[in-house]
Amino acid sequence: MKLTIRKKRNITRLIRKITFITIVILMIFTLVASNEITHNQLSITAQPLNQCLSTDLLPCTDPSQETRLQPFIPNPELNNQQRFLSAIAKKLPTIPQPGTYEYILLRAYGAVFVNQDVGIKLPLKDIFANEQETQEFQSSLTMVHVDGTNDCYLQKSAADALNKARIQQHIPLKSGYGSGDCTRTFNTNLRFWHKYANDKILAKVQQGQETRILGLVAPPGTSQHLWGLAIDLRVSNKEQIKALNENGWFQTVENDVPHWTYVGLSKENLLLFGFNKKIVRGITYWITPL
Template structure:
């Protein structure tokens, strides 16, 4: 008799526990359904957390509703060069030493490394050795189409920002149509170099004896166009420049008039990130402080 009572009590406990678990599961299902939370949404919420856990480049803020990423803001007490280097050190594994070829290239083309857009991907170095390295990097990019062009593509955030500017104002590509104005292959970069320069000039650039050529054409494997963050445009009015600046696009390569770089920052914030404003022949350039 006692054994039967114990069995009955055990069965009752099991039923109660199973019922409790079922109720909890049902409540969770109802809550999820009522808030229209999907699997993809949960995945997107988890993604920023993974970024926070795996990198020190961005500070994270955890709220009861969502996890947001804060951009890296340099210490305003630092000088211009220190502020710029503190930002790009969050992006580049190694900062080149002053006087090196890599440092010269970083000074000329390194503006993109301040970009705080989490959708932008930056290279781990400022020189690609060949077409294979270039293709390997470009294969990892999320690309976007530049509206009203045949085959002009940029990294998606850059393309979206450019498309917004071109809605505000008519801003044609330099060539009017060509993909060469946008993201380029290593071989295209090489072809442009040979159009304006040669191996002897490249040697002088590597030795630090020639830098003016960098405002005309980028040496092989070094162009911002390889990273999907630059475009050549025909810009001639203040309204066009204003539209581009309002959407994060600036001229950052001194004397390269058609060349525009996607920095992704408001113009008023550029000095905070160390940029120097220089007006040359009526054109405003934002130059790195290196």
């Protein structure tokens, strides 16, 4: 009888030890796995795009291992339009069909969708329907004040890049220091449209019969200014242009001379992403190949 009780106690102790060891092993495994995930996440860094785009570093992005933090590199064997579309397809859930109003807008204002800066946020479409949609998007942005201005804000990466350029060179805003040069509301966009155009012209734009107006003023809900990635500046010399270009700012809307877009690429890499260089009356524009 005593032997049986002793055996039972030994078995009970053994079961407890096994249970305890199992729990400890599971805890260790969980901690190790958790640490590995954290380590892997922290080790994923966005390699500077200009380094990745050098000839001998093109293989730095492996499509099978692609993450949102890795810069996208277009296939250089594709034509300009294909390279551009492959880049914006990473940002836009749906690419508009050629001939549609959305496609016309993308052709005019879609330069920002190639931006590889992980610090910026892009809209999921190229047109906002109303003030509410605009405010919902803008409220999700990280905005930073442009140095030396009054109530002028841009998305942080764009503002930081512009501030660096303005340290290199004196580059004033188009109308002084007002917010109208920077990120705009839907209603401000609408007011500018009514100043230079009307509903009849809008109908022609939507039908593809009028596109020149897009170089003067953006239709309601379509301005790059709504996205916090554009600004109107007074630029008068090559040194100012160089400072802006070196910090990712380019003129991308043909005939809109004061309008500058934060593309976030170097001048050399604009060609790789399919942009067409076009000089109009001495002004260099980088146009989407659509």
